[in-house]
Amino acid sequence: MSPNGVVKSRIRQVGLTGMLLLTVLGARLYDLQVLQGKDYLKRANQNTIVVEPRPATRGRILDCHGEIMVSNAPQFELVVTPSELRERKEVIKELSKLLDETEAELDKKIFQAAPHAPLVLRRDLTQDTLVRATEIAEQRKGVGVRAGAIRRFKYGKMASHLFGYVGEINAVELRTRRNSGYALGDGIGKVGLEKQYDALLRGKKGADQVHIDVLGRTVSQFELRPSTPGPDLYLHLDAKLQQVAEKALGETLAELEKANGERSGGTVVVMDVNTGAVRALASLPQYDPRPFARGIKSKEYQALLDDPGFPLVNRMIHSAFSPGSTFKLITATAALQKNLCTTHSYFVCGGSFGPANCFVRSGHGGISWEDAMAHSCDVVFYKLGFEMGIDHLRKWCALYGLGTPTGIDLPAETGGLLPSPEWKQKEWDDRWYDGDTINMSIGQGFLLVSPLQMAVVTAAVANGGEVVRPTLAKKAIAKNGAVLLEPEPHREKLPAKPEFLASVRRGMRGAVIHGTAVATNLPQVAVAGKTGTVENSPSIHNKHGRNHVWFVSFAPYEKPEVTVVVFLEKSHGYGGGLAAPIARKCYEYLYPEGWDQEKKEEVKSPA
């Protein structure tokens, strides 16, 4: 169809409108450049004003006693302003030698940076580097040395997984945050609490108004808006307890490395069972946060990535494992709730249930309900799991919080894996067998949980049925005293009968007195616990198929306050022998001999 008259006349109209619009632009240009041109030229020459952001001091991180753990220290940093750079090649050559980075890397960094803003190439210059850097800065335009602040970690490597680190904002992060006050060259929390609470810790930038002349020299400068420093972030963490936990865990891992000839990892958490307040959270091996603070070299970062101990992984929240026998806490609750047994039931273990064996091959013989838990008899739980079926078991897993992240205030937490028949059909292209349920009822098979999820499960058993949300941050207090953050404990009710949970607790207490966890049988405080040993087949990361071991526990038995959960990866051995002694060290710190006397006196004295 050929264009008709309407089309032609309307094209004419569009053309006329277009020319009119372009004429308007031209007229406005004439107005700006010719009629007002002199005024604008004057303004451009005399009073070019740039607004420079004035960085705010980052908030500190303190423990529950007010002990400063992460703060800021003054330092010198080497900066380059790309647009001012002359003799670019020579400068890059000199800097490459000084900073021990390849010329190509530096060239790329400078090329990608914003042209007019100073780009920090290295923070926290050492004495020697500082001297040489100052020399270069004096000779070369565009290179400078300036004072700044750097994160200071009082306890070195301690809790580096929790604190995380700050790095320079990248293009992707910037794109989504440009409208919330972030700018090129800013630091931003990359992992851990620094990331979780970045918006809080970074404070509010101030602004300086700088007058600059035609040649780019600063004529005057004054403060437009002062910066607001970031608040002090108090954690529930107890730095001393954290040290105790890391020391005990570290020593055990060192022994294991010697015995096994390969590096393994482990993790410990100490948490308030009633509020979810995290008193200590250790994951080893961990990394040194200081190279990150000064700007990590690619070589150093690659070394961390290649480390067979995976030091960048926080095993407490980033990884999920089979829970092993610690899972019997859930199987037990689910069985009692379905009336498959009572707290007074009596079982017979002949050493196997169908094709599945008890870890005591000869069998436990006649065994009571609570002793089945104390001695971790697999056959009893195979039978109960088989009778309740996967749907009922799954329901109780979900109620205890498995399959979803616990919601701790740390980024990138895993929810583990709560398998279902539909899931197996999809992933394995096979149906769900009774054998899968039986396997799962003792915490083997497809189910995967993070150690922190097990801490929440243990806490729920201990506190009588509240699923708590683990929390690190206690409060954030601004410099002017305002409380900016004070998370309320978050709990969800577990629909389990209190007497059933009490029975599970009795079983756990039995494990400590005469069962698998006698290593934590302390005179001064009654501990209750459950051990777990996970059998593994050889795989890429576990060539010898060594066992993982678990220990979940709480104390005091009569009036539970804290839970301690220990997990050791590919450690070999059993939970009772390896993991429980680490928990014991934590309890010894928390409940020194005579603690209950002191407590009673404390109550009496004010009266």
Place this chain on the structure above:
Amino acid sequence: MKLYIPLFGILALLWLALYSATQFGQAGEAIRQFAYIVVGTVVMFFLTVIDYRKLRKASIPLYFITLGTLAAVLVAGESVNGSQRWLSLGSLGTFQPSELAKLTSIIVAATILSGKLTWKRALAAALALGPLFLSILIQPDLGTSLVLVVVGGVMAYVSGVNGTFLFSLVGLGGAALPFVLKEYQRDRLMVFVNPDIDPMGMGYSLVQSQTAIGSGGFLGKGLLKGHMTQHGFVPENWTDFIFTVVGEELGLVGGVGLLLMFAFLISFILHAGYKAVDRLGSLLCVGVATLLLFQVFVNIGMTIGLAPVVGLPLPFGSYGGSAILVYMAAIGIVGSVRIESRVPEDPLSDSLHPSMEGPCLGLE
């Protein structure tokens, strides 16, 4: 040839401006841009020699590819409270599907509206552009989604849709605008009305860009000599504010020169549409001309205080490859429309060769 003189004039002038704005620090950008222009030229001539009527068939796959890449942008990015507009192509740089969507919309709308105009066809065109519009709007990229509306609207108008009806639609849309805008977009409108309310934030860019352009005067300060350009007083002047470089360094002569070249280019495109042998050709040309015109007006208008900051790039000037390729491809399609209309059906009509006539629009 007429099309290419203003086209390459614009490309050369804006490339010089980019070179000037990035000569320190980001010197590689100008080289990369040059490479894109070369590739774009190849794409353009390729499309010129292909009969544009083949686009009819290509329009459906093109439509779904575009929609797919737009969806990929929404999915592939971690969009928190800003916007996600790019797809990474590794070392080739980035690709902005919303740029492709502009061209796709023109081709799809022209294909649908090229038959006899009925209500059904008009509605079909609106429904086809709807998903493109929405997926760009929620990125969020208000500017580009607005481009689709304007280009689609003008094409509908030229195809014969009742003018009163279209204008009342525009009125309704305008009235709804305050309710759908995000806070920062509303802020931008407010700042446009009165830059002084925020001299340190967004108003700062506007004040600085006007100062830079105004200080250029009649002849400008000379290429590479504009001190506001060279010392970074205009934020992001190598992207959406590239016109400030032209204004400051080349003055009114450079600025009006650029406007004139755009005027010629757009007139020649509309002229090709006027002389096209079918409605498809006419509508394609109208779409491309409107695309260029709207973006030139909004972008340059922004730098001189005549339009709000909506983040639309200057055609042929914005740095980044996908935009250049898309505009060059658009010109290629127009070239094809010209060639096809030039084929004399009757040897006797040779004397009335369309290319012999002067531009008919406003410049007659």
